[in-house]
Amino acid sequence: MIFTVFRTTSLRVRLLLLALVASLPVIIFAVFVVVQMAADRRTRDEDTLLRRTAAAAAAVDRALFGVSRELTTLAVDKDLLEDDLSQAYVEAVSFAAQSSLGESISLLTPDGRILFNTRHPFGSALPLSGDSAGVAEAVRTRALRVSNLFVGSIEARPVVTVDMPVIRHDQVVYVLHMVIEPGRLLDLLRAQGLDEGWSAVLVDRDGITIARTRDPESSIGRKPGAGLLQAIAEGRQGTYETTTREGVPVLAAFQHTQNGQWVVAVGAPLAEFAAQRTRFLMVLLGGAVLILGMAWLLTLRMARRLEQRLADVGALAGRLGAGAPVCPVPTGIRELDAVGQSLARAATLIASREAALTRAGKVAKNALASKAKFFAAANHDLRQPVQSLFLFHATLSSMLSPEHPARRPLEYAERSLQALELLLDGLRDVSRLDAGAVVPVMAPLALDTLLDPLAEEYRLRGAELGVTVRYVPTSLVVRTDRALLERIVRNLLENAIRYTPRGGRVLMGCRRRGGHARLLVADTGIGMPADQLGQIFEEFHQLGNPARDSTLGLGLGLAIVRRSCDLLGHGVSVNSTEGKGSVFTIHLPRNED
Structure with missing residues (x-):
């Protein structure tokens, strides 16, 4: 019955009916799923953020533990304990080259004087440490120490160090510095595979940024966002909402590292969580497949009829493209019938214009051939008289003295003859090019x-x-x-x-x-x-x-x-x-x- 009622309706009405029948159940199902899943989405997002933060802090801890283990091995080296500093320098160079995090190793006296640095030749004159207070703390505590960010005295750039005291006979005789460039810690944060738009920051005990994945160059040595500092001061647990230095609202979490008591914070833009709704698409797709299966019996006949009508119009377009006559057949759909009539009119118009173009082409070809023949004939017929005029001019010129009154008119005549010769040369070249007499040799x-x-x-x-x-x-x-x-x-x-x-x-x-x-x-x-x-x-x-x-x-x-x-x-x-x-x-x- 429905197909009888809509037999001559527009294609738009048919498509709207099909879309309504197929989409309405899907929309109802999607709303139901979204309502049911909205309650726990925030919890899952927060859990994900906390896991990422813990993973980043653990990665920093593993890296610092690796450095401490390397320094511990070097601190009990026989050459160092026997004050063979040149050989100890060689061992330190080898350790620094193999370190996954450290950039160089320095050996310092308890008062902060640098004895050697693996990036400089042994025996080089080096300044006092840029973290003398930290060296004194390592000597006092006789324990491994991770520094805050400070400006290194050798190359005057921000670094952090892991300090290991070297103890001999119950006395601290040296302090080993493993120098870590913030860029390596930045690479460590980037290696965590955070989602696009997320950012991570590493902050020392004084609340100074060591590394930050977003805008790293301008962030080093500066305070992080006020929201993070306040959260650290309050000792918040879990996640919290704040704003980054760039003014981006984020959901953030932080965790202290076991080594050095640094803080690792991870933030994800609140707007990014909206993108997680794509997880619902799989559920919606399953529901859509089910609903479409139920609607298949209703839409199958309509779709088949529409497909056949469109195929008929496509066949008309194919005949138009092949230059064959176009005879539209009524389809029962006004828009498709109008397209068929337009294709028929286009076929008639194209045929008439092709005929006109063919006639115009013949006329143009004949005109071009006539012009070429005229140029060639004019060039040939005028060339001999012009040469005779040049001969007469030369003869007359030789008979007149330089002061003769006719000399100036004779010069004008020579220029006119030269212009005429140039014209003939040009006509010859144009006619040869138009006639196809010039064959290029490439x-x-x-x-x-x-x-x-x-x-x-x-x-x-x-x-x-x-x-x-x-x-x-x-x-x-x-x-x-x-x-x-x-x-x-x-x-x-x-x-x-x-x-x-x-x-x-x-x-x-x-x-x-x-x-x-x-x-x-x-x-x-x-x-x-x-x-x-x-x-x-x-x-x-x-x-x-x-x-x-x-x-x-x-x-x-x-x-x-x-x-x-x-x-x-x-x-x-x-x-x-x-x-x-x-x-x-x-x-x-x-x-x-």
């Missing part, structure tokens, strides 16, 4: 062998016009056609010098970019407006030359550059600021052999 090319001679040539030409041309040598090797690349670079240098006023600069160089090389030609010339950059590679398009002055070029150089780069498969780009200059970049593949 080969490895050391760029410096091409660019250095060009730089020297154009350096002289630029000097005549008051333009400085500079080249940065390169060792890059690329794969290209040498002749075509030379023509490209020449055209770029010609343009750069031509449009750079006297006193300006032109720079040519290369940069490495991954598997490519970038060849750059930069100038400080007149630059180009941003809205014109897309047109500068067209034939006869020139900026800053409205009068079509032939001394500023004919507008074919950059068109040849674009066509040559396309033929070689090299990218070409330009960045320019009007009034400041331009940078042309050729992207070349590096030769990997």
Whole structure:
């Protein structure tokens, strides 16, 4: 009955009905589970924190016990008891190298004078201990002592020590120092595998931070958070809530170490405990599977019908992608029917546009062929008369004296002929590139062998016009056609010098970019407006030359550059600021052999 009622309803209504039927029992079950488990979650969190704190304190105790055992062994060494300090130094160096926690070992007199330190050659002059009071306490108590944090006198940095008195004939004759750098204790705290966001801190008997996993560099030697100091002073048991120095609310616990009576504290952000609710997901998943099984009979028929309709629409999309005719079939779902009709309209539109593109392509191809034929014919037909004009000009020039009044008009005529010859050369190159008559010969090319001679040539030409041309040598090797690349670079240098006023600069160089090389030609010339950059590679398009002055070029150089780069498969780009200059970049593949 329900499928008859909703036979022509929207896909949204069907999905909402399915989600409601499947999710409502799951939601009810999840609420029930959360309520039942919320009561003991806090207790489990606190137990976890206490276990982690106890484990961290035990790790510190084990490490200090290991150090004390090493010092105890060294304190009864025969060489040390017989005052053979040089041999005792050798033994101490060996112990320090094998110690998992200690950094170095010092031997001190009862008054705090350092006799040797394993990080310095034997016999080196060393200062008094930076913890003379601690040495005196070890002498007085004749027992192992773990110091507070203090600044070592040898290297003037914060350290802690484990002090072991050396007793001979019931007298303390020396005190062994095992020097521990706070960074090693920090590594010990980090090795506890605390969860992300948790932090641990080690505090000495004076309430000074020895090591802290969060912001360790700025924490050493400073007081920890006020909440921890207050908890230590009050001797609290269990966990407590406080705020870290950074202002983060945490649930914390602390424990004293057996060796040294230091304090190890571990804190976990209160916000992190909310993440532990993910533990409920397994329970929720089991309930969801059960509920979904019960709902399966109700949703199976609806899901099958929906799946079939979606498959039909997918088949229509596949026919559209294959270019086949699209004939939508009614599905009974408004949205899917609308998609089918849209696919049919899209197929019709794509077919008409493909036909239009085919026709336009043919027209463009014919126009391009006609243009190439025209350029080739014009170049061929005009070349002979131009050569004759050059011959007549040379003959006439030889017949006139330098002071003849016709000499200046004759010079103007020569410049016009040269401009005409350049135009014919440009038309020839454009027509050959468009006609596919140029076949590149790709080969490895050391760029410096091409660019250095060009730089020297154009350096002289630029000097005549008051333009400085500079080249940065390169060792890059690329794969290209040498002749075509030379023509490209020449055209770029010609343009750069031509449009750079006297006193300006032109720079040519290369940069490495991954598997490519970038060849750059930069100038400080007149630059180009941003809205014109897309047109500068067209034939006869020139900026800053409205009068079509032939001394500023004919507008074919950059068109040849674009066509040559396309033929070689090299990218070409330009960045320019009007009034400041331009940078042309050729992207070349590096030769990997």
